[in-house]
Amino acid sequence: MQGNLIIQNAAELVTCGGFRAKQGKEMSELGIIADGTVVIRDGKITHVGPTSGVLSQLKASGGDLGRFETVDASDKAVLPGFVDSHTHLVFGGFRADEYAWRLKGDSYMDILERGGGILSTVRATRSAAREELVRSGLKRLDSMLAFGVTTVEAKSGYGLDRETEITQLAVMADLNRLHPLDVVPTFMGAHAVPPEFKGREDAYIDFVLAEVVPEVVSRKLAEFCDVFCEKKVFSVAQSRRLLTSAATSGLKAKLHADEIVQLGGAELAAEIGAVSADHLLHASDDGIRAMARVGVVATLLPATAFSLREPYARGRFMIDAGCAVALATDFNPGSCFCESIPLIAALAALYMNLTPAEIVTALTLNGAAALGRADRIGSLDPGKQGDVIILEHASHRFIPYHIGVSSVEKVIKNGNLVFDKDRGGQPRC
Ligand code: NIG
Ligand code: FE
Numbered sequence: 001m002q003g004n005l006i007i008q009n010a011a012e013l014v015t016c017g018g019f020r021a022k023q024g025k026e027m028s029e030l031g032i033i034a035d036g037t038v039v040i041r042d043g044k045i046t047h048v049g050p051t052s053g054v055l056s057q058l059k060a061s062g063g064d065l066g067r068f069e070t071v072d073a074s075d076k077a078v079l080p081g082f083v084d085s086h087t088h089l090v091f092g093g094f095r096a097d098e099y100a101w102r103l104k105g106d107s108y109m110d111i112l113e114r115g116g117g118i119l120s121t122v123r124a125t126r127s128a129a130r131e132e133l134v135r136s137g138l139k140r141l142d143s144m145l146a147f148g149v150t151t152v153e154a155k156s157g158y159g160l161d162r163e164t165e166i167t168q169l170a171v172m173a174d175l176n177r178l179h180p181l182d183v184v185p186t187f188m189g190a191h192a193v194p195p196e197f198k199g200r201e202d203a204y205i206d207f208v209l210a211e212v213v214p215e216v217v218s219r220k221l222a223e224f225c226d227v228f229c230e231k232k233v234f235s236v237a238q239s240r241r242l243l244t245s246a247a248t249s250g251l252k253a254k255l256h257a258d259e260i261v262q263l264g265g266a267e268l269a270a271e272i273g274a275v276s277a278d279h280l281l282h283a284s285d286d287g288i289r290a291m292a293r294v295g296v297v298a299t300l301l302p303a304t305a306f307s308l309r310e311p312y313a314r315g316r317f318m319i320d321a322g323c324a325v326a327l328a329t330d331f332n333p334g335s336c337f338c339e340s341i342p343l344i345a346a347l348a349a350l351y352m353n354l355t356p357a358e359i360v361t362a363l364t365l366n367g368a369a370a371l372g373r374a375d376r377i378g379s380l381d382p383g384k385q386g387d388v389i390i391l392e393h394a395s396h397r398f399i400p401y402h403i404g405v406s407s408v409e410k411v412i413k414n415g416n417l418v419f420d421k422d423r424g425g426q427p428r429c
Contacts, residue, residue, distance in 0.1 A: 021369035040386030081150025083367030093124025157191025315352030
């Protein structure tokens with residue numbers, strides 16, 4: 001019965017149907033089927049449609065219904081699993097002390113400049129045992145799974161040396177193997193300038209390209225290359241050099257763009273055809289329009305703006321300008337120690353003026369597109385992975401409405417039940 005499941009009678013089957021990112025107005029199209037059923041066979045979706053039609057089709061085609069487990073989703077909304085397309089989930093130590101300094105008025109960038117912030121997590125991660133990184137990573141994935149996340153991206157960038165960057169990525173491969181969640185690895189060796197290279201950013205980029213990227217690529221440890229393109233970190237020119245060179249080795253480009261100041265990160269993302277540009281709190285109108293034109297996914301991270309007490313990215317403007325917007329947590333020990341999908345949804349609704357339908361698209365199909373996986377996950381379409389969530393309410397509108405609290409009752413991964421609130425947590429298998 002592994003991976004064979006029928007979820008039937010859903011009050012609202014929110015298909016999010018599609019195989020590429022939805023841009024602008026398309027983000028409102030959820031393809032909702034009333035009284036819907038989804039069939040998963042051998043871990044893949046085979047049928048999606050109104051319950052009566054799907055069940056008679058299955059019987060007529062000689063489908064042996066006894067081979068399937070059945071879940072009744074009457075009075076419930078059923079959606080694709082959430083895709084958290086931007087996190088930094090593998091790290092050592094915590095930064096609760098730094099959070100307290102920020103409450104007293106220290107800025108995030110001041111703390112980084114005096115050797116704290118990301119660099120404090122770099123020290124803790126360099127000295128952490130690999131087993132400890134795996135153990136804490138598994139715990140974090142459990143928490144994400146309970147929020148309905150079925151695929152998560154994870155970035156390195158707390159090593160900033162060859163050995164620890166590789167270890168972080170190897171830990172992600174372990175996590176991917178050991179946990180039901182799919183973990184998509186991103187190499188972010190250019191997350192900050194390590195103390196050994198202070199004031200020599202170009203030399204550090206040279207080092208990353210010559211000493212680390214080749215091993216990452218040859219061992220297939222990452223799919224993407226990301227960079228903190230920011231004033232006093234890596235310039236637009238340095239980011240361009242890193243990302244275009246890494247792309248020739250097969251790593252697709254992502255950027256932390258225009259997070260703290262307007263630097264031209266959005267424009268760079270459009271110029272080089274990055275898969276996504278993330279944060280974008282201060283992105284220019286021209287940069288946003290350029291991203292819409294070439295189809296760079298704008299990944300917005302509202303809990304980071306909330307946690308840093310910065311203005312929110314202009315999500316409404318971006319969608320109206322025709323962008324494909326994704327929403328993600330940015331879970332990390334510094335700027336955003338938060339993996340709560342429902343909080344992200346509420347902030348996007350209240351402070352970015354996104355509608356519940358746009359929020360669902362941003363957390364599913366567009367998140368998948370931000371990971372180059374819109375052909376495989378992010379919607380309930382035949383042929384896609386059987387990654388599904390069942391809410392405890394009849395409408396997707398509860399996702400942003402129940403503020404900070406998860407409405408997810410069950411999580412199905414590749415057709416197997418991996419989390420069930422009714423049974424007090426996850427039957428992880
Ligand atoms: O997305 N800004 C750069 N990187 C992360 C924060 C990482 C950290 O503070 O540890 C971000 O905000
Ligand atoms: Fe980030």
